[in-house]
Amino acid sequence: MLIAIVAIFFLIFISALDWKKSVVFVLVFIILEGVARKWILPQASNLIYFVKDLVLIGAYIKYFLIEGKKIKKHNINIFIYLLAIWSFVQAFNPSLGSYIVGLFGLKTYLLYIPIFWILPDLFTSKIDLYKFIRNYSLLVIPVCLLAVAQFFSPPSSPLNVYASGVDVVATFGVGKEQIVRVSGTFSYITGFGTYLSVSLALLIPLLTLRQSRIWYCLTIIELLLVLGTSFMTGSRAVVLYEALFLISYIFILSLTHLNQAPRIIKKFIIPTIVAAMVVPTYFSKSINLLSQRSTSNSAEGTARIWRPFAEAASGINYxxxxxxxxSYGTGATHQATSFLRKLLDLPQGEPMPLLEVEPPRVAAEIGVIGFISWYLIRISLIIYLLLTLIKLRDPFLYQLALSAFLFHALQITIPVIFNPYMGIYYWFFAGFILLLPALEKREQETF
Structure with a gap:
């Protein structure tokens, strides 16, 4: 325990030396975290899970306490403060059995929110942001190639494991043909699906940007890998999101730039033709398997669309x-709570109903007031991303705002609190509300 405490403080100290590098490290680390948890140090899987959180804490200490920078002013802060106050109150709920569980639960609601405020200072110019997105997207290539290797490997292959160490991995197919639903470098399928959704949102704006031939070709290759491996996840939600994203993106971009519509459509013609030729040819097996899964379980697929709403209503009513x-207290339903209780020998909390989707879990943990605060934040962020989109004039920044808006709007029911990967990316895209207008203003002042 003493060694663990020393290691924690050392990691926070190192992270506090340069907050910008620490934030970028976290964005890269969440892609590679599963590599450490599944293959390098599987015995320390649960401890590695907390590395990104400790690094972010160090970055926040440097930014807010040492450098003395203040929280950026925005109307959304009112709802954030309400969520923070009520979550803190519920962290000491007697139903938890231990306030340590409650304090741990606070991190799932609040730890990633400061990314929203610090993002304008993370990137100093439009070129700086472009280079980050361009270089960050390069990771798509090795991650997706690993996913391809997993798909064509048997379920028993060392490539196909989860961070939990469970021998049985999810598959799809009929009869003897059981093909693995890939997870890439991520601990589980959900993390990989989140990453693919994020990558699509970052790559599409690059297609209309004037780049060198090598970077343009790399962008198309990355996009093809994202689209192809999405079918290999066996997740209908990921594929549906990507289809809606692409249709909505091109439609809105053309509608808001009618005089430039022919040029915009022309920019998408080559990637569309290439995708139409490559994806069905080289990823046909995964497409067929997902199609079979969707057809055989069509009723289940439809039920899943309405499930968050139905279970939210019944769960909140209960x-x-x-x-x-x-409520039952902050952290009561979190998947890591059982590990924390076992590690620290904490007492069990009050028995509660089994809940799977996020809305009723939020209501169970922080009550009706917290539930309303959280979803007011989610709805408000969509509105403010739309307002940001309307105000921007720079084509590249406009398209990034469009991507962020669609990312939030199309995934309004997707878990954020109980998916740490989505939590980080969610607030990263939310930060575009503050970042993109600031970058456009700096560009205007420069010229």
Whole structure:
């Protein structure tokens, strides 16, 4: 325990030396975290899970305490403060059995929010942001190639494991043909699906940007890998999101730039033709398997679309009846809570119903007041991303705002609190509300 405490403080100290490098490290580390958890140090899988959080804490200490920078002013802060206050109150809920569980639960709600405020200072110019996105997207190539290797490897292959050490991995197919649903470098399928959704949102704006031939070709290759391996995840939600994203993106971009519509469409013609030729040819097996899965379980697929709404209604109703405006406490339903109780020998909390989707879990943990605060934040961020989109004039920044808007809007029911990868990316894209207008203003002042 002493060694662990020393290691924690050392990691926070190192991270506090340069907050910018620490934030970038976290964005890269979440892609490679699963490599360490699944193959390098599987025995320390649960401890590696917390590395990104400790690094972010160090970055925040440097930014807010040592450098003395203040929280950026924005109307959304009102809802954030309300969520923070109520979550903190619920962290000491007696139903948890231990306030340590509650304090741990706070991180799932609040730890990634400061990314929203510090993003304008992370990138100093439009070129700086472009280079980050361009270089960050290069990781798509090795990650997706690993996913391809997993797809064509048997379920028993060392490539196909989860961070939990469970021998049985998810597959799809019929009869003897059981093909692995790939997870890439991520600990589980959900993380990889999140990464593919993020990568698509970052890559599409690069297609219309004037780049050198090598970078343009790399962008198309990365995009093809993202689209192809999305079918290999076996996730209908990921494929549906990508289809809606692409259709919505091109439609909105053409509609808001009618005089430039022919040029915009021309920019997408070559990538579309290449994708139409390559993806069905080289990823046909995964497309067929996902199609079979969708057809055979069409009723289940439809049910999943409405499930968050139906379970949210019933779950919230149950919480209100059993707890009124109170709850079971912050962190009560988190997947890592059982590990924390076992590690620190903490008492068990009050028994509660089994909940799977995020909305009722949020209501169960932080009550009706916290639930309303959280979803007011989610809805408000979509509105402010749309307002940011309308105000921007720079073509590249406009398209990034469009990507961020669609990323938030199309995934309004997707878990954020209980998916740390989505949590980090969610607030990264939310930060575009502050970042993109600031970059456009700096560009205007420069010229």
């Amino acid at each position: 919480i209100i009846q059993s707890k009124q405006i109170d």
